[in-house]
Amino acid sequence: MNTIYVDSRVNDERRRQLLYAGQLFTYSARASSSAFTEFARQMIEEAFGSLDPVTAQYEMSVEKFVEIFAPLKPKFIHHPESKRLIKEMLADLGCDLEITYLDVPRLRAVTSDGYLTSGVGYAHHPHRDTWYSAPQCQINWWLPIYEIESESSMAFHPRYWTEPVKNGSREFNYYEWNSSGRASAAQHIKSDTRKQPKPEQPMELDPQIRVIDGPGGIVAFSAAQMHSTVPNTSGRTRFSIDFRTVNIEDVKSGKGAPNIDSECTGTSLRDFMRGSDLTRMPEEVVAPYDSAAVADGVLVYQP
Ligand SMILES: [Fe+2]
16 A cells, blocks of 8 residues: 555546555545535534534533434435435446445444444444455445544554454354344444454554545545544544445456455345445355355355
8 A cells, every 4th residue: 555546537447456456545525425425414414403513512411412313324324315426426436337336325423532432433443344244345435524634534554454463353244243233333322342353463553544535525445454433532523424335347256455364254245236226236246255264364265
């Protein structure tokens, strides 16, 4: 990892290759991405009423904050407008919606000063999404909804692109996680008891890279990229959107970032829907990933 491509004009094919090689892409706010974050902003502001959402945490108990914010997450995920806007943005960024599959967009709040650090406001420890059963060809997209600062951003830890980290992914099974974990996130206000695949060795998080975009700006990165939530000390709650895509041709051919330390089982591929018509990925394409196992750091497919 050595390059951040800013407002690059390379096509999607080339962009995926570069992302799989550990590079980062960022795009300034454009009409399609601003429409998406603006939609989220309106939804957030309606929910918080007369309060400014980025400082509302100072006006209410953490329980009240969760009561307001938790219902917004599923509302945003399932809103038809979210689906329309995400498709428009991807098409605008050069993705072919016939072969690009996407999962639902998520809305996140990272409050300041440790006010809410679990459940719906979970602050992510350093991780790769591939520890959570994401395919190696998954690309993550991240957009801030309000102005952010370095102190309220997300961080990449580039040395771990090539350096394996001992981690708990061997105990992570995607199907178990779905049946017990995510559904109960709103109940985790003070602490989070969900079993997450964490680093099991000391890590050196510096030097780290934080990309600061304005509202509607976009950061794209490989799911194998080591990243974390910066502990927010900005005095303002950070609201952001993120979602994931996979290109089905890469799923079929096994292209993607190298797997250097992930040993989880199960796959999140069944969550993805084709951009053009939101149909699921054909079962025969997903099946080889179902029982994927890692031997000596290499992903092997078991029929
Ligand atoms: Fe992540």
